[in-house]
Amino acid sequence: MAGFYFLIFSGTQEGRASSNAVRLSAPETFQSAPEIKLLQPSSRLLAECETQAKQIQQRISIPTNLLVRAPYILIGDYETKTLDALHRKAIQPTEYALNVSYFDLQPDRPITIIALSSQERYQQVAYDLDQRKTGSYYGYFQSDEMRIVLNLTTGSGTLGHELTHALAQIDYPDMPEWFDEGLASLHEQCEFSDEGNQLVGISNWRVQILLSALDRNQLPDLKSMVQQIRINTDREALTYAYARYFCLYLQQKRLLSPFYRKLRTNREFDETGQRTLQQLLNVHDLSEVDADFQQWLTSFRVKPKQ
Template identity: 30%
Template sequence: MNGPLSPRLGVSAWVVLLVLCFACPLARGNDARFTQADYDRRAAELLPRLPGPGFTVVVEPPFVVAGDEPPEVVRRHCRQTIRWAVDRLRRAYFSQDPAEIIEIWLFRDKASYEKHCGALFGQAPASPYGFYSASDRALAMNIATGGGTLVHEIVHAFMATNFPDCPAWFNEGLGSLYEQSADREGAIVGLTNWRLAGLQRAIRDNRLCSFERLCTMGDREFYRDAQGTNYAQARYLCYYLQERGLLQTFYRRFLANRDKDPGGCRTLQEVLQDSDLDRFQRVWEAWVLELTFPEGVRP
């Protein structure tokens, strides 16, 4: 189904541009979970829920995207950020698409984000950037802050199906790795980002927990860290593994070993070929202190 849908489908008098299009064929992961008709139906269900005029709805498998920027801008986000990331994340990690068709809401600025999240989800957003809500089958973004958070939250949507019991440290470490990302020979790679400075301060102040503690930390404790140090430590552990060519190996072994190694500590030792994580952490901390953001630019 292409082009605008008729107002008979429950849209009020204001005009909503609805674009139900597949700019490319139904590119899938290893599973053909949904058909084009499923996506068209899911997109049509959004019409009576759109929180205001001027929204564009685009089918971008495995998501349905709604945004209140100009239609060509919404489609560009779909093409240049969502499709770009999904294609590379599938190849690198995820054999299955999300178990349900998930909505992505792209709000043009802070005011739109805060207002419409309240209307759609019944509460103000906890993050100024964006979030993933499994219960709402939705991602919501203040897209004015950039596309990095969008890629981060897309990781969570895939992880929920492919590794549903993934601990917070690796779920957030992998997600935040791709907040600042690029293409390297057709693969997605994380780059250094704004979290680096706080992590370097924490290393100098001797405020980091051990890697063994990070791996065994419960989700509630991980998220209680108001300074974001746990996020940064997890991200740059993933970054180290990436730069050593070990990240995808770690993911696959951790996924396979999760029943025996739910926190990933033993798998990390195996992949690093180092049973002494305290010694490794000293090496890693020295390496992190040499990193720069932007990459290669000394302050």
């Protein structure tokens, strides 16, 4: 599982096309993955998946193969056996690990994952289905359609990022946007725990955005980031990086999973998550956390070679 997981969930920049594309290996080269025993889907869900799969495939202008593994619909310009391996060795283990740490509700509707073998084909399918001009981005989640479209050859964490969004949409649809993006971004570069049942986020390229802002005294305080109802598009890259690394900060304190579950319980009176964070971190105001978080952040500076 580790070999396949690294291929799909590692990379330089989530959401941006990479010039050093990594081609998806043939299924027989994947390292063995544990078999995840999942509940059999209902006949209703299976029928919905099969009907929706055919409808979506007919709207795509390039030749594709189709595989239904309810609740997932897998479509792509790969061989069917490759789509099956993608399901068994990436999607299933990832869903299982996310459920262990965060999600309680099982998918009750189809989730479509469309995996393409080039940036050109990804852009064509994005336009076919959503009239979307993707530019240099190579993956997105269309929440109203529960559909992920991605260029699988980039070798980045797009699948982990977008699959987190899709499963969160089912379990906690009104999650604060900053936390939704932070949790999804955390899983764009991560690894399985030693027990193989949880995902552990690790550092990635986004830290340089934070360190640069910190050096220029332009890093917002934590309260300002958390209080956002909607992420300001003018500072989107900085907010995504901030949210990701604050999730990593909570993870290292073993508070990330408790925060998710407690916030989901408190959703009616804590729209942004500020109160729940104050309770978990045992502070009266989030400004009390800023110094510790910034000090922790500096530990990611690359030390010059001697």
